[in-house]
Amino acid sequence: MTLVAVHNEGPSLLEGYRAIAGDAGLGALEALARRLRGHRVVMVNSTATGGGVAEILHRLVPLLNELGVPTTWEVMPGDERFYAITKTIHNALHGRPGSLTASERDHFLDVNRHAAGALALDGDLILIHDPQPVALANWRRRPGQRWVWRCHIDLSQADHAVWDFLMPHVARHDAAVFSHVSFVPELAIPAYLAPPSIDPLSEKNRELEEPEVEELLAPLALPRDTPLVTQISRFDRLKDPVGVVDAFRLVRRRERAHLVLAGGTAEDDPEGEAVLGEVRERAAGRRDVSVLLLPPDAHRTINALQRHSMVVVQKSLREGFALTISEALWKRRAVVAGAVGGIPLQVIHERTGLLVRSVEGCAFQITRLLRDAGLRRRLGHAGHTHVRGHFLHPREARDYLAIFARLAPEPAARAAEYSPAPPE
């Protein structure tokens, strides 16, 4: 098993959030944490690095511990074939063509069965993230435990066959959580809505002074006096990096700018390399485009890139949420983003950013922003306020604790109901 060690040895996260975002949202969070004293939370996902979920858990787990709710994070073990299968599942749930053979289904379940034996799962409140570990509940549910499935994926156009395969496993949970109302399928268990969030204190989002930004960007050899247009995300076809290059070519007919496509690949994403190749091919020969493959820990570099960008783009074709948008809005950047998935929750068109549905629309809005400093300022300011109210970690932690408080028995009743037992 892989138990991810996450500690916060620095200053109090809670006090940090209080200093940045005020007391308003923290009272309820602290009250819920007191209500859940005596319970133990276990988070489970399929990767410790890369992608938004791992990033959230790296901060949410220490936050919950600081609040007095003991929380651990376990990564389920898997093999290469398993990750290829879960990538197919991921894409099919997002609406791309794809299906699973009987053998692939069996392998998916075998890996879950094996993981069920290997993971500790020694809490009474279990939060399973995304489809990879969705079948664990079949083999490891104990009396008194409450299991919640947290889906970060847009299921609004999910492939029926793939969803029908997963649904019985989802139904073994006590509740499910989705980022947006349009993602919620028909389910026999309660389906709650809770968008994900960013950490304003993390290396990726904290304030940076201008000299620090320059120092961090120096090794990237980007032009100094040219406005940057940036998309930061995994090299994934659903993020449409090739479409961004095409939009940027249209922008360059009218405006001077430099495009940066920066991202990494997640451990559980076998397609990343191929997509990176496609992007490099599309941008070949262009000196006004930089394609940067960043390591998973390049958080400060990403911070500096976002802060230094005049326009941040997230031209996704399908999207669970796209936390890069909240990151950019938090830094008061002007954002152009695809009107898909959870993006419209963050980008309210013409108020906190600009929504687009095509290469041409993307080019038009980037051009508009490059030309209008007042518009950039207005959208950036409103975006920052919007994120502070809705998309910071304390709010997400509060939502999870509220769901657990709804599902979990009061401590006295729990003592009689739940007793940890070794896996079968």
Add this chain to the structure above:
Amino acid sequence: MSEPDGFEVRTVVHLIRPWGEPVSDLEDLHAAVAAAPAEVLFYHTLQVQLRDPAASELPIDDVSAWVGGVIQDFETAERISYSVQNESGSADQVRNAMLTVLDSLALSERSSRRAPAECVLQLLVAESIPVPIGLTARDGEQLVTALTSADPGIWFYHVIEQPWFGHGAFPLAEWLQAVREARLAGWVRESASPGHPLERSRERLRRRWRRSRLARRIAEAEAVPEDERRRVGREVVARLLKRATSPGNEP
């Protein structure tokens, strides 16, 4: 006669779930409003206040926002918005107010005013999770401090949500009455009446309460020995002088 118990102060978190079929025209909306449980109407008309508690104006309810912004039926949107703001004392009042507006349109009009496929209205239901904040108020002062603290959820739960679902009961005002804070109870009841932004209502109560305490504070000050009063007076004058002669105050 025994003293009443203290009042357990709570804040609230709302868990949100989808409810019913998506609404795509005003006839769908009519049917949905008629059938919706109180928790759905609560979420779309009242809970909007808690989503932006610092708003200087009362936030627009979700239903009229959709009718105006998506259906582009501005007249109906205005009328729903007005009726929701003025008839929002209970679920039945809100429901009747909205149905009255929608009933004034012919069935054919309601059916023809449609949203594009990607802009249908999915109604949501709010499940309330009230959570004790660890304070049991013993008097009006403690209660007002909690109600006007940083967490707007405390105010929202006790002043707006509890009476809305209470079928005439108003636990907070009733407790204040029992501890002989009748005037404060009246102000709290007044604050629950519709049409005021949350933060403004809180600020108003805070000011009223402070003013009402002025006489009591003066009476308490009179009981302080003369020497102590002089010392406090000297400190106040010194602070005023310092402020008046600081560089920022120079002409």
